[in-house]
Structure formats: structure tokens, C-alpha cells
Amino acid sequence: MTQAKQPIIQIRNVSKRFGKVTAVDNISLDILAGEFFVLLGPSGCGKTTLLRMIAGFEMPTEGQIFIDGQDMSLVPPNKRPVNMVFQSYAVFPHMNVTDNVGYGLRIAGVSKGEIRDRVAEALELVKLGGFEDRMPDQMSGGQRQRVALARSLVMRPKVLLLDEPLSALDAKLRAQMQFELADLQDKVGITFVTVTHDQDEALSMASRVAVINKGEVAQLAPPADLYEYPANRFVADFVGSVNIFEGKLTLDEPDKAAVDCPGLGKIYLNHGVTGPHGADVWVALRPEKIYLHVPGEGKAVRAAAQDAPDGHNLARGTIKGMSYLGDITLYEIQLEGGQMIRVSRPNLSRHDQEDFTWDDKVSMHWRADSPVVLLS
Amino acid sequence: MSGALQDWKSQKKPFAAVVTAPVFWLALFFVAPMAIVWLYSFGQNAGPADIEISGTLDNYKRATEWLYVSIFLKSFAVATLTTLLCLIIGFPVAMAITFAAPKWRPWLLLGIMLPFWTNLLIRTYALMALMGTNGYMNKGLGELWEGASWLRTLVGMQPLDAWTPVQLLYNNFAVVLGLVYVHLPFMVLPLYSALDRLDKSLIEASLDLGAGHFKTFMQIVVPLAAPGIVAGVMITLIPALGAYLTPDLMGGTDSQMIANVIERQFKRANDWPFGAALSFLLIYAMFILIAFQSMRANKVKAA
Numbered sequence: 001m002t003q004a005k006q007p008i009i010q011i012r013n014v015s016k017r018f019g020k021v022t023a024v025d026n027i028s029l030d031i032l033a034g035e036f037f038v039l040l041g042p043s044g045c046g047k048t049t050l051l052r053m054i055a056g057f058e059m060p061t062e063g064q065i066f067i068d069g070q071d072m073s074l075v076p077p078n079k080r081p082v083n084m085v086f087q088s089y090a091v092f093p094h095m096n097v098t099d100n101v102g103y104g105l106r107i108a109g110v111s112k113g114e115i116r117d118r119v120a121e122a123l124e125l126v127k128l129g130g131f132e133d134r135m136p137d138q139m140s141g142g143q144r145q146r147v148a149l150a151r152s153l154v155m156r157p158k159v160l161l162l163d164e165p166l167s168a169l170d171a172k173l174r175a176q177m178q179f180e181l182a183d184l185q186d187k188v189g190i191t192f193v194t195v196t197h198d199q200d201e202a203l204s205m206a207s208r209v210a211v212i213n214k215g216e217v218a219q220l221a222p223p224a225d226l227y228e229y230p231a232n233r234f235v236a237d238f239v240g241s242v243n244i245f246e247g248k249l250t251l252d253e254p255d256k257a258a259v260d261c262p263g264l265g266k267i268y269l270n271h272g273v274t275g276p277h278g279a280d281v282w283v284a285l286r287p288e289k290i291y292l293h294v295p296g297e298g299k300a301v302r303a304a305a306q307d308a309p310d311g312h313n314l315a316r317g318t319i320k321g322m323s324y325l326g327d328i329t330l331y332e333i334q335l336e337g338g339q340m341i342r343v344s345r346p347n348l349s350r351h352d353q354e355d356f357t358w359d360d361k362v363s364m365h366w367r368a369d370s371p372v373v374l375l376s
Numbered sequence: 377m378s379g380a381l382q383d384w385k386s387q388k389k390p391f392a393a394v395v396t397a398p399v400f401w402l403a404l405f406f407v408a409p410m411a412i413v414w415l416y417s418f419g420q421n422a423g424p425a426d427i428e429i430s431g432t433l434d435n436y437k438r439a440t441e442w443l444y445v446s447i448f449l450k451s452f453a454v455a456t457l458t459t460l461l462c463l464i465i466g467f468p469v470a471m472a473i474t475f476a477a478p479k480w481r482p483w484l485l486l487g488i489m490l491p492f493w494t495n496l497l498i499r500t501y502a503l504m505a506l507m508g509t510n511g512y513m514n515k516g517l518g519e520l521w522e523g524a525s526w527l528r529t530l531v532g533m534q535p536l537d538a539w540t541p542v543q544l545l546y547n548n549f550a551v552v553l554g555l556v557y558v559h560l561p562f563m564v565l566p567l568y569s570a571l572d573r574l575d576k577s578l579i580e581a582s583l584d585l586g587a588g589h590f591k592t593f594m595q596i597v598v599p600l601a602a603p604g605i606v607a608g609v610m611i612t613l614i615p616a617l618g619a620y621l622t623p624d625l626m627g628g629t630d631s632q633m634i635a636n637v638i639e640r641q642f643k644r645a646n647d648w649p650f651g652a653a654l655s656f657l658l659i660y661a662m663f664i665l666i667a668f669q670s671m672r673a674n675k676v677k678a679a
Contacts, residue, residue: 055580055584056583057580057583076583077580077583077584078583078584078585078586078587078588079586082584083584083585084580084581084584086577086580086581087577088575088577090575090577090578090580090581092578092581092582092596093578093600094599094600103582103585103587103595104585104586104587107585107586107587107591108586148581151581151585152584152585155585155586
């Protein structure tokens with residue numbers, strides 16, 4: 001993967017309106033050959049509409065979509081070099097597995113021998129060997145999804161589109177399929193474009209994620225960047241769990257910055273944020289990046305927060321809520337100013353969850369590279 | 377729900393309580409009269425209002441005369457043609473309703489069902505008024521004819537002869553048209569219910585896999601709508617086979633169907649035994665059709 005990746009799909013100023021409702025609002029983005037691209041967003045944000053426009057089931061009201069350099073404006077779905085795995089899988093109920101998977105090849109007039117070989121190969125790929133004669137109603141949801149995958153992959157499309165591929169599976173199977181899909185994509189080398197509202201799915205599978213909000217791209221970045229460097233409050237809040245506080249930018253230099261948050265206290269960052277001095281900003285702080293201490297450990301806390309000037313990146317509060325999740329414990333803490341903050345703490349030993357309980361006074365600190373300053 | 381119904385063997389008393397009344401009703405008002413008519417078919421007239429059930433097969437023998445066989449065959453042909461036309465017209469209609477915007481669907485369905493709430497006799501006479509020699513159909517055709525004639529004069533040709541109204545009524549054409557008109561809703565509703573249940577993403581999946589609209593229709597829509605098609609065909613064919621009013625009012629002298637012949641036996645000819653025999657031959661024909669259909673359904677279920 002050293003060679004420069006070429007865009008396989010180019011979306012240029014695409015808008016889609018249904019009557020007065022704007023589902024997709026002037027989106028432009030490139031999807032690169034061979035990547036696992038995820039469109040992430042809440043329901044109704046326009047991500048599925050965008051996917052359906054790539055497949056050809058919806059026509060853009062404005063703008064153009066190019067696939068492999070070719071303008072798709074006048075190309076119907078059955079002539080596009082893409083295939084789709086539908087949310088409902090859309091496995092043909094009156095055909096067995098072999099006929100389902102071979103459907104597209106039969107339509108294309110491929111010879112019987114080649115159909116047999118390619119269907120067998122595709123079924124092997126999705127681990128459905130031995131299911132050739134099964135009817136769809138004799139299969140589980142997960143197996144039907146594999147049929148739908150094989151049926152699309154057998155066509156050797158340039159791009160495989162997946163509409164909420166894991167939403168109908170139970171939690172365990174979903175986690176397994178996340179790995180399998182990523183593995184499969186790596187194996188076949190086809191560009192995958194997936195739509196999901198599930199951030200775990202997006203973070204675990206994608207090479208790049210476009211977060212869509214109200215028909216617009218809120219941020220386009222690799223998963224880790226999305227989580228650690230969200231571009232705005234929507235992304236910070238939608239991807240993962242986050243505490244957001246309003247504040248004023250009081251210091252902004254190339255190697256340091258400070259924000260005064262009335263709700264949380266003085267925030268210090270060990271990097272610049274390039275925002276106008278005195279501007280209204282928001283500080284995002286992930287729950288797992290906040291350390292909890294009992295108040296008596298004042299010295300320890302100060303020592304821990306020594307990457308910031310005195311009195312910065314510290315807070316005090318009272319535990320108002322607790323939920324033990326096994327691997328971590330979530331705490332709802334009321335700050336001295338009255339605002340709530342969420343802190344998660346890994347249970348590194350078996351009794352860690354017993355360290356804090358309701359109404360405990362606690363101190364908190366975080367590292368100077370943890371807060372993210374958001375300008376919008 | 378279904379569990380409770382399946383357990384009727386272990387819940388005999390409530391089951392009996394529910395089932396007794398309808399069984400009694402059916403026995404008294406359906407099975408008994410049918411049995412009497414069935415017995416008549418083995419009898420002969422013993423007087424103006426007296427039938428002697430002698431066990432004779434003469435009535436059935438008479439029914440095999442070419443005159444009656446040909447009317448049976450013709451009834452089948454007319455009913456089959458009607459069903460076929462209903463299917464050809466009804467399928468696009470059902471598809472259109474299925475794919476219409478959700479807010480329009482109830483209104484379109486209402487449009488299909490509205491004729492049900494109007495008396496068949498009124499509907500038939502209304503249709504006849506349209507199709508008469510002075511009806512709107514002839515008037516419309518006359519306008520077209522005159523338009524064509526005028527166009528001919530424009531290009532310097534001789535005008536056409538004056539329009540003579542076409543005989544639309546009182547022939548086989550009128551009977552088939554009337555039957556199609558009456559039976560179309562019976563075809564559209566089962567087709568609609570089958571198509572409505574069809575997952576639309578199956579159609580998209582077929583298009584996505586490279587099939588055009590026609591191939592998608594033949595390979596996906598038709599096979600999956602098959603139960604609706606079979607139901608629609610049965611529910612159209614059987615009543616059309618026994619159609620009485622439409623051929624009686626709209627048909628000519630040569631377009632009577634088997635039900636008209638049966639009616640004549642019971643009324644004008646006052647030959648109840650022969651009428652009964654013809655009736656039962658018609659019923660047997662329908663039984664055979666239904667048996668075929670359920671055998672086919674069982675085969676599909678087993679496969």
C-alpha cells in the first residue's frame with residue numbers, strides 16, 4: 001500500500017432534496033481505492049441517501065458522482081460497477097444459496113462452469129461452504145447476511161456498498177462480524193463503503209470515517225483522529241462520550257494555550273489552538289482521560305498535574321452517580337460550580353470499584369494534552 | 377394465539393361452543409339445500425310442481441349433448457379470457473398502488489373497492505348506457521371518426537363516409553368487457569396484498585446485481601407474487617365461470633353462458649332435475665379447479 005491511492009468515488013457538490021427536506025446538503029468528498037470508508041451519523045442525517053445515490057437508487061438533485069472517473073449521472077443502478085449489501089440483506093427468498101449468489105452472474109450471461117466456480121469461491125470466502133442448497137428461511141440472520149455479501153462479492157465490483165450491515169445482528173455476532181468484515185475487505189481488496197449509526201462499528205472497521213450531520217460532512221478523518229481530535233462539538237459528542245464546557249480562550253501560543261471555563265476551572269494545554277484571543281470556545285474532555293483522587297491526596301494530585309501551571313487542570317466535586325460496567329466504572333460527579341462531569345475509571349484490580357462511592361468528595365486532574373479546544 | 381388454536385383437541389368444550397353455531401348454520405342453509413338439489417339431478421318431472429327422484433342418469437346424459445357441452449366450453453373460454461385480461465390489466469394497477477406514495481394508497485384502494493358498494497345491476501346498466509348505440513363510447517368514436525375525416529380533407533383527400541354507430545352491446549365482446557369490469561377488483565386486491573408484502577429492497581437488489589426492469593419483474597416480482605396471482609386467478613375465474621347477470625343483460629343471442637342455461641331450466645323450462653344436473657356439473661368443474669390449486673400449493677409448501 002505504498003503507492004499513492006487514487007480516488008475511486010468522487011462526490012462533487014452533491015445535494016438531495018425530497019420536497020422541502022434537504023437530506024444531503026452540498027457534500028463533496030473522495031473515497032480512495034481499496035479503503036474501508038464509513039459514513040457515520042445519527043438516523044436521518046442523510047448518510048443512507050448518499051449511499052443510495054452512489055448505488056443509483058436515488059438521483060442527486062444537484063452535483064455529480066464519479067465512479068472510477070466516470071460520471072454516473074445517467075447510469076442506472078444495474079449498469080454501475082458497484083454492488084450493495086442491503087440492511088435487510090434482501091436475499092431472494094425463492095432461491096437457494098447457490099442461485100442467490102449466482103444471480104448476478106446468470107444475468108450477466110456468464111458460462112455455467114464459471115458461475116459454479118465463482119459461486120463456490122465466494123461462499124468459501126464468507127465461510128458458507130456446505131450451505132449451497134439451503135433456502136433463506138432455513139438460515140439465521142448472520143448466515144443470510146453472508147449470502148448477501150457473497151452475492152455482491154461474486155460480481156467483483158469496484159466498490160461494495162454496505163447499508164447498516166451489522167444493525168440486525170446481536171451484540172456478540174456484531175463484534176465478530178466487525179473483525180470479519182475488516183478482514184474480508186483486506187483479503188479481496190475491494191473498496192468498502194459502509195453506512196452506520198454505530199460509532200463502535202465505524203471506529204473498529206474504518207480506514208476513514210466521514211461523520212455526517214444534517215446532510216453535511218461534520219468531519220472526515222481516520223477513526224483515531226476523529227476520537228482524539230474532533231473538529232467540532234457535534235463530532236466530539238457523537239463519537240464516544242464526552243464532557244463539554246464553555247470557556248474563553250485566555251492564552252494561545254504555538255506551544256501552549258489556556259482556557260478559562262467557569263464551570264470547570266482553568267484549563268491548560270501543551271499545544272496551541274490557533275483561535276482568536278478572548279474568543280468563546282468549548283473544551284471537550286473524555287471521561288477516561290480524567291483521573292480520580294481522594295481529596296486527602298492533595299500533594300499527589302498536584303504532582304500528577306505538574307505538566308500544567310499551578311491551579312490548572314484540576315477540579316473538585318462530589319460523586320452523585322455511579323454505574324459499574326465490569327471493565328470500567330462510570331462516575332457522575334457534581335463539580336463545585338454545580339455542573340456535572342462524567343469520569344470513567346478502569347477496574348485494574350478486582351476491588352477498584354470499591355474505592356469511591358456515592359457522596360464521596362473527590363479531586364480530579366487530567367493531563368495537559370487531554371483537553372480538546374473546539375471553536376464550533 | 378396460534379398455540380391456542382392448535383390446541384383445540386385438548387380444549388374441546390370451548391371449541392365446540394365456538395364451532396357449533398356456524399356448523400349448524402352451514403348444515404341447515406347450505407348442505408341441506410345443496411343435497412336436495414343434488415338429489416333432484418337424479419330425478420324427473422312427475423307433474424308441474426312435482427319431482428320424482430328415480431335415480432335416473434338421464435339428466436347427466438342429456439348434459440353431454442353437444443349443445444350443452446359447447447356452452448360449457450364457451451363459458452370456460454369466456455371466463456379464462458376474462459381472467460387473463462383481468463390479470464394483464466390488474467397487475468400494473470396493483471403495482472401502481474403498491475408503489476404509490478403512502479398517502480395516496482388508501483384512496484387508490486378505495487377507488488378499486490368503490491364499485492363493490494354499488495349494486496351489480498346498477499353498474500351493469502350504467503356500463504350499458506355508456507356502450508349503447510347512442511352512448512358516450514359511440515359518441516367519442518364518432519368524434520374521432522369525424523376528426524379523421526376532417527384531417528383527410530385537409531390533405532386533399534375525400535372525406536370519410538358518415539359515422540355509423542358501432543354495435544358494442546349484445547355480443548361476446550360486450551360480455552367479456554362487462555365481466556372484466558366486474559371482476560377486476562377481485563384480481564387487483566389479492567395481487568396488491570401479495571405485492572405489498574414484497575420487500576422492495578429485493579427489487580433494488582436485483583437491479584443492483586445487473587438485472588434490468590423486465591428481468592427483475594420476471595425473476596423476482598412474478599415468482600414472489602405467485603400466491604397472489606394464483607389467488608387472484610381463482611377468485612376471478614370461478615365467479616366468472618358462473619356469471620349470469622352480465623351475459624344475460626349485455627350478451628347477444630349467441631353469448632349465453634352456462635349459468636343462463638341453468639336459469640332457463642329452473643324458470644322458463646321448469647325442468648328442475650336437468651337444471652340441477654347442469655348446476656352440479658358446474659360445481660364439479662369448480663371443485664376440480666380448487667383441487668388443482670390446493671395440490672399445487674401443497675407441492676410448493678413441501679418443496
